[in-house]
Amino acid sequence: xxTNALQIEVVIPxxxxxxDLIGSIGERIAKEVDHFSxxxxxxxxxxxxxxxxAATNAIKHGNYLDPKDTVRVAIHxxxxxxxxxxxxxxxxxxxxxxxxxDFDDPKESGMGLFFIRALTDKVTYTKQGDCNVLEITKRLx
Amino acid sequence: xxxxxxxxxxxxxxxxxxxxxxxxxxxxxxxxxxxRIEQGDVNxxxxxxxxxxxxxxxxxALLSGFKHAATKSGKLVLACCNPRVxxxxxxxxxxxxxxxxxxxxxxFDNES
Numbered sequence: 001x002x003t004n005a006l007q008i009e010v011v012i013p014x015x016x017x018x019x020d021l022i023g024s025i026g027e028r029i030a031k032e033v034d035h036f037s038x039x040x041x042x043x044x045x046x047x048x049x050x051x052x053x054a055a056t057n058a059i060k061h062g063n064y065l066d067p068k069d070t071v072r073v074a075i076h077x078x079x080x081x082x083x084x085x086x087x088x089x090x091x092x093x094x095x096x097x098x099x100x101x102d103f104d105d106p107k108e109s110g111m112g113l114f115f116i117r118a119l120t121d122k123v124t125y126t127k128q129g130d131c132n133v134l135e136i137t138k139r140l141x
Numbered sequence: 142x143x144x145x146x147x148x149x150x151x152x153x154x155x156x157x158x159x160x161x162x163x164x165x166x167x168x169x170x171x172x173x174x175x176x177r178i179e180q181g182d183v184n185x186x187x188x189x190x191x192x193x194x195x196x197x198x199x200x201x202a203l204l205s206g207f208k209h210a211a212t213k214s215g216k217l218v219l220a221c222c223n224p225r226v227x228x229x230x231x232x233x234x235x236x237x238x239x240x241x242x243x244x245x246x247x248x249f250d251n252e253s
Contacts, residue, residue, distance in 0.1 A: 016165035023163065023194070045194070045225045052196050056164045103234040106204055111197035111233060118232060 005078040006032065012055070014062040014069045019052050022073055026051035033140045035080065043140070046119045051075075051084065053112040054134055058088035061132075077140070084136040092132040095125035142166040144173065150249050153182035154220075157192055162199035170199070174206030174217070183215025186245055190221035195229055207239060220245050 008025060012018040026047035030040055051073065058071040072087040101107065101114050117123050122137040143158040155177070162170065177185065187203060189195075203219070210217040218240040222230070230236040242248040 016163070019163045019165055020161055023161075042225070042228075045228075048194060049196060049229075052163055052194075056196070056198065059164075101233065106233065106235060106238060107201075109198070109201050111200065115197055115232070 005076060007077075008075040010073045011070050012073070014059045014071055016056070016059060019055055019059075022055045023048040023052040025073075025075070029075065029077065029082070033077070033080065036140055038141075047082075050116050050119055050136060050138070053116050054084060054086045054136060057112055058086045058090075058134065061088055061090035061093060063089040080140045082136075082138045082140050084134075084138075086134045086136075087128075087131045088134075089131050092127060093125070095123070095134075142169045142173070144170075146177070148182075149186075149245065150252075152184045152186050152248070153177055154186045154188055154245055156188045156190075160191060160193045162192055162195045162202070164196065164198040167196075167198040167202040171202035171205050174202065175209055178206065178209045178213055178215065183210050183213040185210055185215070185217040186220050186242075186248060187217065188220045188245060189223075189226060192226055193223060195226050200229060200233065200235060203239070204235065216240070218242060218248060220248060 010022065010025065012022065027044040030044035030047050033043070036043065055071060055073060062071060063069040069089055074085045076083045098113050101111050116136060120136050120138040124135045126133055144155055145158065146153055146155050159166065174185065185206065207217045220242045221244055222241055227236070227241065230239060230241065
């Protein structure tokens with residue numbers, strides 16, 4: 001890949017059946033990264049996971065009052081930096097107040113954001129107009 | 142979710158015939174495990190040989206089964222995790238919660 005950007009945008013209905021599709025895009029991207037010195041298979045899994053978890057959150061927190069609601073996933077790669085933006089139309093949540101999982105007393109849910117943060121460099125969640133955006137940044141060196 | 146179950150050496154061995162466990166099918170897995178435990182199959186091996194991908198909801202379903210089995214004085218253990226799947230348990234330290242066996246026969250060798 002040269003320093004031109006690769007951009008992928010996918011819009012899906014808020015249904016979990018499409019998580020496989022979103023995750024596999026992440027996996028496939030790992031193959032397109034140039035000059036990656038790490039374990040490419042591991043990168044593929046991590047991108048699959050990050051996209052899956054982010055899309056799951058958006059679907060879960062989406063606008064349940066609108067059966068035609070959608071989630072938009074925008075992926076941007078340039079100069080070995082990956083930025084993923086996931087847009088939802090739900091009520092939003094307070095990213096800063098999401099607790100870390102308690103590893104001594106593990107619970108069955110609430111680990112999605114932990115994985116996203118553990119495997120990437122920066123995560124923000126902001127309101128933009130009529131939607132919320134989870135923005136995830138990861139260097140792919 | 143495509144799975145099948147066999148009773149082997151007193152254990153209910155559940156073969157997950159899916160490459161991917163995520164929020165689309167993890168609810169079904171959680172319900173299935175709960176059902177089996179309520180029906181008296183409290184010693185369970187979840188065989189994950191075919192599973193190439195699991196997300197946090199998949200871990201949650203397995204953890205739910207683990208906890209339910211424990212409340213009935215049984216246990217739920219895992220077998221045949223590929224390295225990527227295993228790393229998910231390591232990242233969350235769930236590898237200290239679950240017993241993980243290379244394969245089903247390792248569990249039975251251990252027990253005898």
